[in-house]
Amino acid sequence: MAVTLDPSDKDSGSKDEKKKHGHKLSVPELIFGDLWEYDPAPETADPRIRSRYDLFIGGRFVAPQAGEYFASINPATEETVTEIAVASAADVDSAYVAAQMAYETVWRTMPGRERGKYVYRIARLLQDRAREFAVAESIDGGKPIKESRDFDVPMAAAHFFYHAGWADKLAYVAPGRTVQPIGVVGQVIPWNFPLLMLAWKIAPAIAAGNCVVIKPAETTSATAMKFAELLQEAGLPDGVVNIVTGGGETGAALTGHPAARKIAFTGSTDVGKLIMRQLAERGTRMTMELGGKAANVVFEDSPIDQAVEGVVHGIFFNQGHVCCAGSRLLVQESIAESFINKLQQRMETLRVGNPLDKNTDIGAINSREQLDRICELVESGVAEGAKLYQPSCALPSRGFFYRPTLFTEVTQSHRIAREEIFGPVLSILTFRTMDEAIEKANNTMYGLSAGVWTDKGSRILRMAAELKAGVVWANTFNKFDPASPFGGYKESGFGREGGRQGLLDYVDLS
Amino acid sequence: MFRRTSAWERSYITVVSKHSKVEDFGTVDRVGIEERVAKFTTRSIKKQSKLWGLNTAVSMVDLTTLEGKDTPGKVASLCQKARQPSDDSSIPPVAAICIYPSLIKEARKLLADSPIKIASVATAFPSGQSSLKVRLQEVKYAVNAGADEIDMVINRGLFLAGEYDAVQDEIAAVVEATGDATLKVILEVSELETYDNIRAASFMAMQVLRPGDFIKTSTGKASGSATLANTQVMLEAIRDFYLDTGIPIGMKPAGGIRTAKQALHYLVAVKETLGDAWLNSSRYRFGASSLLNDLLRQIHKEKSGAYQAPYYFSEAAGSY
């Protein structure tokens, strides 16, 4: 039978009432209003944070020799969470002494299968106390509880579980060579994933038979110190892991210590360069996991809604405090306007607020210093002529919060397109052809990660080959796994974490 | 500035033809959309917002019985349950009952003075495997018998054979046959198998529907039925079609939604995808039978603070 498909005839045969609505709904809009508000849903588990933490050296909590402490605050409330010890050079030295002792007397000679059991224990204990650690992480660092609960803590446990299994299989890490532990390694980690970065560093190091002196970031030491308690529960031999807290001076004492056979650093490119210079004379072995300015490249044939979701997750995950954040969106010109509309619509449903509320999507900015830096860079974007968009969501009156933000009309030379913002700020550029996309994506001193969205398989493989980045996410973004090597190209660093490749950076070959 | 049209934008207004491909309507990544809907399930709905959600869900239920053993007696009991789901008068009636055509007259009598709609499946439900002529006759029979709403099935065989223009022609013919009745187009998503197919079929249907008509996931008679993910594919298609044409189409997931908790997850998806305008029974329905009792159970629990036994509720399955 013949049926007309002319859109103007869509209402043929319908009743008059319906015809009335037919085509008079001009400028269709979606209403994300308050018809159904979610009530507050705070996570209430006790984080069991002590009021003060000493240093963890030689398996015991010891007071800093100079007796100095500083307050660690909750960035969502600006209230003090706990007091953290400041480790002096002398404290760092005693941590190295303890580590060296543990290495020589216990850890190096322990059979791999026994060493592995300790690492398994750590994984299990962390799983047991996952909720408590997640709450502590959110209170101390400001990240939404749903992320610390569903990502940070389980992923940290997974890293220990994965690497535990390597401890007695090191012979398979480097075919054709014999592997040995390096010795004592010094490690410095950032504030964006405090417990997870600690796991990325400690798990492969001790599984391979090394001992560790590690320093968490100044603003986020609480979960590291809780982790120290957990190491005691695990019965890990004294001195295998030593945790010293403090700021830049403590870090410099740690990275510059002559007993360190290797330094592993995750943090900003600027500090990475400082450490490289500091170690130039000694020639200490290093791995560096530094900054990024990842491009997320969206082609017109991509699965659009998943790409929107990937872009949102890519830049607003953990308030954008992610070294591999997809902070530059490169969208094909043919779909740019509609894609940006969809992004803005999606941003309307993001919930910014109390990190402990289970429905919070974007929590608190980690520190006032970081908030100031974000504000400064956003101002530069406006001043340089980019167009700012922020959704209308309400922000809490106290604490450090920032609206999810995107910039259109951004050019390659804008600071917001070149510098790592480390906040919930997306810079949008457009491209016309694949070659142009590649050129723009690679036009950065960084090379940590990249994203590509397209339905065409051969284009994915070509883009994956051309994008100069250590991790390429195709039709997904911000995915991590202990079995999957992670690390950068160019000024995003060298060395890998995760997988067999990462383990190889924690052994000596002979 | 940006050019206005694009491959996927244009696709909404692409007239389906012999040359149409599923991809013309945009593609869906399976892993991505399943990750997305998993996040809906982590929304924590408490207290007043939970009560609002549960009551709203009750008002959206198409209380369904579609069995060979259905009798006028069974339908009478269904109608009574639909009008007054529980003895708590603050709980709203359901949106509709959903039955086979032969029982419409019975139901019409019982619901004459009620706002509750009578929905009837038609078009050789659930397989659709009859001639178009017979299927259209069945639709007219149901409408004449007093059905307010018709739940039709699309021709999955034609769809999977790539005859998209014919699939759409058939839907258009049913639209015409329904007259004043509201139409719900069942895609039978589990037989379409891929999310790309579900998205394309949604557009093919919406292009010939009228404002206020629905698309629906499943018959409940196939191996798979509604999931958060296939419902999300359809919600996103509805959203894109609405923003493109201004025509609002309703959504009805059916089959497999048995618990209040699930229903809240589905409503979270509606709230965060289509927004407030779809949070009512004129644009969203649940095709379900046992869901209603769990909604009632949870409402009573919210109000009394005590967990309820299933046999407190009429027609409840779990009476041990």
Place this chain on the structure above:
Amino acid sequence: MSERIPVIKTPKVYVGGAFIRSESGRTFPVYDSGGQFVANVPQCTRKDLRNAVEAAAKAVPGWSRRTPYNRGQIIYRLAEMLEARADEMTGVLRQFAPAWTSAAEQEVAETVDRLVHYAGWADKYEQVLGSANPVAAPFFNFTLTEPIGVVGIIASDSAPLLGLLTQAAAAIVSGNTVVALASESAPYPAITLGEMLATSDLPGGVVNILTGYRKELIPTFATHAHIRGIDAVATGDDATALRRGAADSVKRVKVRQPDINWSSEFNESVYEIRNFIDFKTVWHPIGA
């Protein structure tokens, strides 16, 4: 009958597939092991290094996109060329290095063998170093390797041929290109090597060899941002300068001691190739 006067070769360095003198016009004299003047070799400058890096960078895309099989054959061909000219190279080594015939012959033979070794790695190292990763989610996840780009080499004095080609072969087999500073005390074998490279199938710009003074060039090697890795035989201040300068552009530096035993099999290894590759991990959902 008068004695025929031999024609003396003017030494040039091999850069970008061409034989050039220093842009500065400067040279420095080299003497054989008996102290006899042999020739003036180019005293390459920072600008020569810059030009060589340009040539090397230009060669990266073409060289790295060749199939591994093709790169393997080209490196193998280089071994063939060296074997065929073993006598000439032995003579040069004998003339300029304080070595006797058998040691020179041995260095050439070991160099040929080393090239054969690395030629064979071209289509194999990826399978040893890369991986498919069993992640805990529905993704196909794999890690493969890519060359880092331009690698700077500061060559050895103790084995001016074997050392240089050991460093170069490990770098170029994965698709990197090389800018090498030849042994300062024995630069002439590298000049001769350039001539052999020119007649091999190696594309111009893949291996570029400069002669000159370490003190003059090391700071530029260290800080040139487009050089992404350095493999240097260096000690003391030289090593420190390389590492400190490398910090500016986060480049990796491999420092070897001057007393390294180049004959050791330890220098033949997939882990030498690993020094100058990047690992790239790719994720893709398994779904449709």
